[in-house]
Amino acid sequence: MRRPELLLPAGNLEKLRTALLYGADAVYVGVPGLSLRSTSAEMSLGDLATGVSEAHGQRVKVYAALNTFARNTDLEQTRLLIPALIETGVDALILSDPGMIRLIRQIAPQLTLHLSTQANTMNIEAVRFWQDQGIRRIILARELTLREVGEISKAAPGMELEIFIHGAMCMSYSGRCYLSAWRNRKSANQGDCTQPCRWEYLLTEATRPHDPLILEEDERFSYLLSSKDLCLIEYLPDVLAAGITSVKIEGRMKSSYYVTVVTRTYRQALDELTSHKEVYHCNPQWLDELKKISHRGYTTGFAFSKEKITETSPEIKNIQTHEPAGIVLGYDDVHKRILVEIRNYLKAGDVVELLLPRDIVRVNTQRLFNNNGDVVLQAHAGNKIFLDLPCPAPQGALLRKKMK
Numbered sequence: 001m002r003r004p005e006l007l008l009p010a011g012n013l014e015k016l017r018t019a020l021l022y023g024a025d026a027v028y029v030g031v032p033g034l035s036l037r038s039t040s041a042e043m044s045l046g047d048l049a050t051g052v053s054e055a056h057g058q059r060v061k062v063y064a065a066l067n068t069f070a071r072n073t074d075l076e077q078t079r080l081l082i083p084a085l086i087e088t089g090v091d092a093l094i095l096s097d098p099g100m101i102r103l104i105r106q107i108a109p110q111l112t113l114h115l116s117t118q119a120n121t122m123n124i125e126a127v128r129f130w131q132d133q134g135i136r137r138i139i140l141a142r143e144l145t146l147r148e149v150g151e152i153s154k155a156a157p158g159m160e161l162e163i164f165i166h167g168a169m170c171m172s173y174s175g176r177c178y179l180s181a182w183r184n185r186k187s188a189n190q191g192d193c194t195q196p197c198r199w200e201y202l203l204t205e206a207t208r209p210h211d212p213l214i215l216e217e218d219e220r221f222s223y224l225l226s227s228k229d230l231c232l233i234e235y236l237p238d239v240l241a242a243g244i245t246s247v248k249i250e251g252r253m254k255s256s257y258y259v260t261v262v263t264r265t266y267r268q269a270l271d272e273l274t275s276h277k278e279v280y281h282c283n284p285q286w287l288d289e290l291k292k293i294s295h296r297g298y299t300t301g302f303a304f305s306k307e308k309i310t311e312t313s314p315e316i317k318n319i320q321t322h323e324p325a326g327i328v329l330g331y332d333d334v335h336k337r338i339l340v341e342i343r344n345y346l347k348a349g350d351v352v353e354l355l356l357p358r359d360i361v362r363v364n365t366q367r368l369f370n371n372n373g374d375v376v377l378q379a380h381a382g383n384k385i386f387l388d389l390p391c392p393a394p395q396g397a398l399l400r401k402k403m404k
């Protein structure tokens, strides 16, 4: 069975390294000023060059997103940016704006171009249109069913197709939305969505402003606009049967912990599926793992039915059972201890797990050591401490603990 590319989000250099450690085949990053995530999920060109070099060292590809809806002023910025981007060695650019595509084809025809999901590609003629424009890969609209994806794949065998298999869904058609601009003066269309669709709202009737409609019995809030998150881990055979080249995880704004769990979980599932297709089944532990990261309940989205908007439900709130405890910085061979940078308050005796690419190991936290080798009872975010561990752990590996 053909092995699809597992494509992970990398909002910064740490997340890129996390994706590499846990088994990504490719990562996508934002570029300052022009991506659809302009606030907190972009990499400087220096970090990008470092990340590309490290990724290529492990035969992992890096794609840079410039998928803004460009205004005239953005075009000049693009002209200036392209030579520097080429220098970083990125494998492809992700674009959505036809003007940007035309411009980049003129000034750097050698660059590989991917078409962003923001371009709303929904049908075979649209795919052929973009093929004529020199696009190598299309990230299809999330609103397509897997059956439609399969039809497109059969009709356009020369085009690489990519689809989302995990992550947040957007209540607007492929992210074209003014809610954030309206509520928060930060526009999704300029790469600045603050996700106000996830906020808590009360629904009131005009003549009874003090009597909000109660839609949930346990809370006086509704989540009318907030979709559950996409998760297709149970349906990977159907996803692969649709003939796609790349399966993509959403979430450049998400944490390193999120990147750790989704990468290692989908890596295991895809490896199992591609090497033992006949006996493959979805391991319940994979779904359990995906429930330990931030999510709003899971849905299959549009994969099996058109226009399926997941109904409001009390579980459409942020759910997360575990949080990062720290990140491994190194290993002390003499004392058999890992050096950990703490990410969330930790005290002696807390139950902590070390996430390895193929394994999860319980870590002894009875003794926390500071830099001088003294035992301490607790550590705060940013502290560096040593923990007993009989065998080395890779740098960048993540430790987690259950949330209270």
Ligand code: SF4
Pocket: 169, 170, 171, 172, 175, 176, 177, 178, 179, 180, 188, 193, 194, 195, 196, 197, 198
């Ligand atoms: S506010 Fe919500 S619906 Fe609008 S673009 Fe952002 S994520 Fe999508």
